[in-house]
Amino acid sequence: MAPAPFTPLELRRFVTDGVLIRRGxxxxxxxxxxxxxxxxxxxxxxxxxxxxxxxxxxxxPSLARHPDLLGLYHHSGLHELVTQLMHPAAAAPVTTAQIQIRLPDSADQPAKDMHVDGVSCPHLHPEDLNTFTLIAGVVLSGSATSDAGALHFVPGGHQRMARYFASEWTLGQAAQTPPDIAARSGTALTAEPGDVIVMHHLVPHRVGLNTSPVPRTMAYFRIQHTDHHRLAERALADPWLEYPGLAALTEQPTSHP
Incomplete structure (x- = not known):
């Protein structure tokens, strides 16, 4: 059965915050x-x-294309919610899952700094972009507390990041975020298994340490506009370029950075 679509209030919240959570x-x-x-x-x-x-x-990595992992996106209703956010634009087919696990009390897995995925990543060439339109994450296991390896994000930070990419950043620059964003601790995604998050690509985020006794496991799906390869660099400075159906909602004033 298809999930209830996002309400107009939720769509406005996505425009303002860049993030929506659907519990269970x-x-x-x-x-x-x-x-x-x-x-x-x-x-x-x-x-x-x-x-x-x-x-x-x-x-x-051997599970990236496994039907059980892809089913989290294609058969849960998550695909329909993503389609609603991008309408009338189309998304490229989702064929892989990324699995992230934050292990309990692992000294070899330090907290991550605030960043935007695929831009100035330490494991990429400085001039490589590996961006997308939005990310969808499913909680597979873990404690629903802020100190259990949770994702921490900056609500509304996509607007600040768009200004940064438009006027303060150049391709190949090492800094992933401006100082005012890098200093933020972010809002923790405190979520139970079965909860999902959809987040605009430009929302800055980090991952904290896991001080709980159990691993926190997430399955992520990176969704791209069908023309993302052509729009990618422009989309860094124009957060709604790949969301044409939400453009009218951006005219409402917000109080976020």
Whole structure:
């Protein structure tokens, strides 16, 4: 059954905050198989020597195209919600999942700084862009507390980042965010398994330490406008270029940075 669409109030909140959370979207019959796949991979295939690489790219790379992981996006209703946000623009097909795990009390997995994905990343060439239109994340497991490896984001920060990319940043620049954003601690995504988040690509975010006793596991899907390869650099400075249906809502005043 298709999920209830985002309400007009939620769409305005996405324009203002850049983030929406839908609690309990993914049912157990879809969530459970995906979570068990990742748990099995951790028990039998995880290589501690590759932790930095997993953290920078993805855990369980062999599961990136597994139907159980892709089902989190295609069969839970998440695809329909993403389609609504981008309408009437179309999204490119989603064919891979990224799995991120924050391990409990791991000294080898430090907190991440505020950043925007795919721009000036330490593991990319300085002039490479690996951006997208929005990210959708599903909580697979973990404690719903702010200190359990949660994603921390800056509500409304996409507007500040668009100004930064338009006037203060050049391709190849090392700094990922301006100082006023880098200094922010962000709002923690305190979420239960089955909850989902959709977040505008330009929303700055970081990941904290996991001081809980259990791993926090997320499955992420990076969604691109079908013409993202052509629009990517312009979209850094124009946050609604790839969301034509939401353009009218941007005329309302906001109080965010």
């Amino acid at each position: 979207l993914v049912p157990e019959q879809i969530l459970g198989p995906a979570a068990r796949r990742v748990s099995t991979w951790m028990r039998h295939e995880y290589d501690a020597a590759r932790l930095a690489g997993y953290t920078n790219q993805t855990f369980a």
